[in-house]
Amino acid sequence: MAxxxxxxxxxxxxxxxxxxxxxxSLTVKEGEVLVIVGPSGCGKSTFLRCINGLETxxxxxxxxxxxxxxxxxxNLEKVRQKIGMVFQNYELFPHKTVLQNITMAPMLVQKKPxxxxxxxxxxxxxxxxxxxxxxxxxxxxxxxxxQRVAIVRALAMHPEILLFDEVTAALDPEMVREVLDVMxxxxxxxxxxxxxxxxMSFARAVADRIVFMDGGNIVEEGTPSxxxxxxxxxxxxxxxxxxxxxxxxxxxxxxxxxx
Amino acid sequence: MxxxxxxxxxxxxxxxxxxxxxxxxxxxxxxxxxxxxxAVVRLLKIPVLHRxxxxxIELFRNTPLLVQLFFLxxxxxxxxxxxxxxxxxxxxxxxxxxxxxxxxxxxxFEAIPVLQTETARALGMSKFQTxxxxxLPEALSVSMPGFTANMIFLLKETxxxxxxxxxxxxxxxxxxxxxxxxxxxxxxxxxxxxxxxLLPVSILGSIVERRVRYAEFGA
Amino acid sequence: MRNLGLDVLLKGTNMLRLLEGxxxxxxxxxxxxxxxxxxxxxxxxxMTGKNVIIRxxxxxxxxxxxIMPQMVLLFIVFxxxxxxxxxxxxxxxxxxxxxxxxxxxxxxxxxRGALISIPKHRYESAAALGLSxxxxxxxxxxxxxxRRLIPLSINLVTRMIKTTSLVMMIGVVEVLKVxxxxxxxxxxxxxxAAFGVYLVVFVLxxxxxxxxxxxxxxxxxxxx
Numbered sequence: 283m284a285x286x287x288x289x290x291x292x293x294x295x296x297x298x299x300x301x302x303x304x305x306x307s308l309t310v311k312e313g314e315v316l317v318i319v320g321p322s323g324c325g326k327s328t329f330l331r332c333i334n335g336l337e338t339x340x341x342x343x344x345x346x347x348x349x350x351x352x353x354x355x356x357n358l359e360k361v362r363q364k365i366g367m368v369f370q371n372y373e374l375f376p377h378k379t380v381l382q383n384i385t386m387a388p389m390l391v392q393k394k395p396x397x398x399x400x401x402x403x404x405x406x407x408x409x410x411x412x413x414x415x416x417x418x419x420x421x422x423x424x425x426x427x428x429q430r431v432a433i434v435r436a437l438a439m440h441p442e443i444l445l446f447d448e449v450t451a452a453l454d455p456e457m458v459r460e461v462l463d464v465m466x467x468x469x470x471x472x473x474x475x476x477x478x479x480x481x482m483s484f485a486r487a488v489a490d491r492i493v494f495m496d497g498g499n500i501v502e503e504g505t506p507s508x509x510x511x512x513x514x515x516x517x518x519x520x521x522x523x524x525x526x527x528x529x530x531x532x533x534x535x536x537x538x539x540x541x
Numbered sequence: 542m543x544x545x546x547x548x549x550x551x552x553x554x555x556x557x558x559x560x561x562x563x564x565x566x567x568x569x570x571x572x573x574x575x576x577x578x579x580a581v582v583r584l585l586k587i588p589v590l591h592r593x594x595x596x597x598i599e600l601f602r603n604t605p606l607l608v609q610l611f612f613l614x615x616x617x618x619x620x621x622x623x624x625x626x627x628x629x630x631x632x633x634x635x636x637x638x639x640x641x642x643x644x645x646x647x648x649x650f651e652a653i654p655v656l657q658t659e660t661a662r663a664l665g666m667s668k669f670q671t672x673x674x675x676x677l678p679e680a681l682s683v684s685m686p687g688f689t690a691n692m693i694f695l696l697k698e699t700x701x702x703x704x705x706x707x708x709x710x711x712x713x714x715x716x717x718x719x720x721x722x723x724x725x726x727x728x729x730x731x732x733x734x735x736x737x738x739l740l741p742v743s744i745l746g747s748i749v750e751r752r753v754r755y756a757e758f759g760a
Numbered sequence: 761m762r763n764l765g766l767d768v769l770l771k772g773t774n775m776l777r778l779l780e781g782x783x784x785x786x787x788x789x790x791x792x793x794x795x796x797x798x799x800x801x802x803x804x805x806x807m808t809g810k811n812v813i814i815r816x817x818x819x820x821x822x823x824x825x826x827i828m829p830q831m832v833l834l835f836i837v838f839x840x841x842x843x844x845x846x847x848x849x850x851x852x853x854x855x856x857x858x859x860x861x862x863x864x865x866x867x868x869x870x871x872r873g874a875l876i877s878i879p880k881h882r883y884e885s886a887a888a889l890g891l892s893x894x895x896x897x898x899x900x901x902x903x904x905x906x907r908r909l910i911p912l913s914i915n916l917v918t919r920m921i922k923t924t925s926l927v928m929m930i931g932v933v934e935v936l937k938v939x940x941x942x943x944x945x946x947x948x949x950x951x952x953a954a955f956g957v958y959l960v961v962f963v964l965x966x967x968x969x970x971x972x973x974x975x976x977x978x979x980x981x982x983x984x
Binding site: 602704711727732736739 | 764765826827828829830831832835836839840842843844918922923925926928929936939943951952954955956957958959961962965966969970973
């Protein structure tokens, strides 16, 4: 049995009076791909941001590798090196080239020599098919290319776990695939990943476990086939029904006639 | 137009030109330093200082340099604060320019999306590293057009220096016109020397602007 | 009060004279702004056209005005016209000409900027809804253009007011000049008048410009 990599116990997060996450607990094992789905505003993005300390939580604890990381004493910069995060809008640094975007953090934070950082960056770029774009600036890339660079940038830090926050939501439909393929590849490699997404068929393909969130808490979880084919709760059923349409039956009098 | 006359006047204009250059660029340098410091203080909202600098910016953005110079040069000595004319010119330009530069830098910083900072932090970069390697270069690049516009504006403003009896280009032109009535020659030289002063900045500015336009956000 | 030289302003009509002096340069600004708005709207609209020659000429005009200090333009018009055309132009007239020339360039650039910032699909979506050309302009394009135009034009007013302080340098008797006269006249009785008078002039300019730039800033934020 794989060891527990990330353990979240009873966390609560609120902005002023509004509670975003309430008493949420979750465990992620090493090598597991966890996909979080749920309606907009259910707190799934905030949840990811809490894990790497971009948001502070009011109650509960988060452990990475058995070490508590939401303490005041915890070194957030150390913790964040172990947690890679990819954002919806890529957030590449516009004043740096593709290569510089990738090597910046390894060189600054992990003090890697330039040659080593670049060599590694290039082999990662090769993997996502972008080595010919290494000297481009972000504005010269398509959305899908930017997002692949952003993934490589996160990978270059050798994180133990990767967080993906709706990484295809801002992309044109024809570019979604190239990004999802990279993520599938990473999953196959045995990376530990938490993915927030609205792409249901992708979720089904990539996930070891699906977590359905609503109203700031986990409502249901299970394997992809359990969740998609046989949801247990009404809220999950309702959520899933928003992705399918029933064939409409036109009344006879309208058939063939424009309204 | 008499070229001989113009040749004769040349040395006077050249001297005036270098005086304008010197005071102008010292003033601009000071303006950049004041402006940058003021922008940082305003962004960090350092108590008291933040308010004082806010009032300073308001005051100097809403008054003409000529009036500021009159107050500094003729008014302040009555309180026992006498300053030389060249220093006064540079100081006036620094204070005026500082107020403009502060607003330019501040809007540059404010244009950087919060997520850029968060991304750098998520990669494990410290606050300091994030500021130096992400926030500053991006903010400066966004501020660039405003920055060059301010520089040209300040160099043009140097044309009021003759009011505090600095022998600048305007002073020289007016003096020579009054003495010899060679109006066309004097005015031509005036225009030529102001072009010398301003054209390089204008051209260089647009080149630099194009080069640092990498910091464009959005798609 | 005596030491700061503020007492002279309370003597006789001195304060009133200062305000009259301020009005002299304010009046020049207002006339120049009025001319600039009218001409700027016309030239700015022309600049968005496709005629290459017109665009080159207007562009050149804009660049010249951008790069030459207003002070130099004032000298050229004030001293130059007498010499070249033999007209004896008075300083106020020369100022109005120069500031209108400058303001028109600034205004036409503002108008051009506002017009080209309207995306093409705005015209198309209005047309798609069946609006006529006139309706499109009246209900869609002009309101949106004005929202971009008005804050920047108001801003131009404060810049104009500040720049017209230069007219003193070609001999127009405005607020600074009046201030000088008051200081001269009271040299013996109030030796520190220079501090008080120039401080008051400084504050007067602030009072004149601040509300206008505040309004421009408010509108800009509201409409952006």
